[in-house]
Amino acid sequence: xxxxxxxxxxxxxxxxxxxxxxxxxxxxxxxxxxxxxxxxxxxxxxxxxxxxxxxxxxxxxxxxxxxxxxxxxxxxxxxxxxxxxxxxxxxxxxxxxxxxxxxxxxxxxxxxxxxxxxxxxxxxxxxxxxxxxxxxxxxxxxxxxxxxxxxxxxxxxxxxxxxx
Numbered sequence: 001x002x003x004x005x006x007x008x009x010x011x012x013x014x015x016x017x018x019x020x021x022x023x024x025x026x027x028x029x030x031x032x033x034x035x036x037x038x039x040x041x042x043x044x045x046x047x048x049x050x051x052x053x054x055x056x057x058x059x060x061x062x063x064x065x066x067x068x069x070x071x072x073x074x075x076x077x078x079x080x081x082x083x084x085x086x087x088x089x090x091x092x093x094x095x096x097x098x099x100x101x102x103x104x105x106x107x108x109x110x111x112x113x114x115x116x117x118x119x120x121x122x123x124x125x126x127x128x129x130x131x132x133x134x135x136x137x138x139x140x141x142x143x144x145x146x147x148x149x150x151x152x153x154x155x156x157x158x159x160x161x162x163x164x
Contacts, residue, residue, distance in 0.1 A: 021073035022056075022145040023080065023097035026152060027089040037088050053104055054079065055131065061156045065089055068149035070100055090151045095152070096145045 030037075038060055045058065054071035069076045084092055 013028070015098055019073050020071070020100040020103070021076055021097065022068065022070040022100040022143060023076060024066070024095045024145045024149045024152070025092055026066040028094045029060060029063045030088050030090070031063060032062070032086055040087070048079070052079075059153050059156070061153075064156060066149060066152045066156065068145050070103055096148050098144065100143065
């Protein structure tokens, strides 16, 4: 697996491990990723994040992932170590990380679009993209990580829309 993050714990500082922290990263999905793989990611993330007081949002779109995570610093960087080892994606790029003033996505579960759920998958995808763009425009966040996250999501959706 190719990764732009080292397998070492470059960002974890044990002297501040109990502070609230947030990060945003992007990666490329494996070209053979399936709906089952995405459902497995969704299931695992919901279980782990709930058990470890991690909140955030993950978007998988057009072969790319973008995710923002919020939680105890040690926990989210341990999670990043696990994420870096996951063979279902590569080219992991930590876009931003820093201390968090407050929880940004309290109570959020994962959102997921599956083309299999629509009789007209192209229309369903277009509707999903429009909703993400709208949400990114209205979501107000004091968090740099979340502003960057929504900016990347919006760019992913608009890039696709400009290609069709």
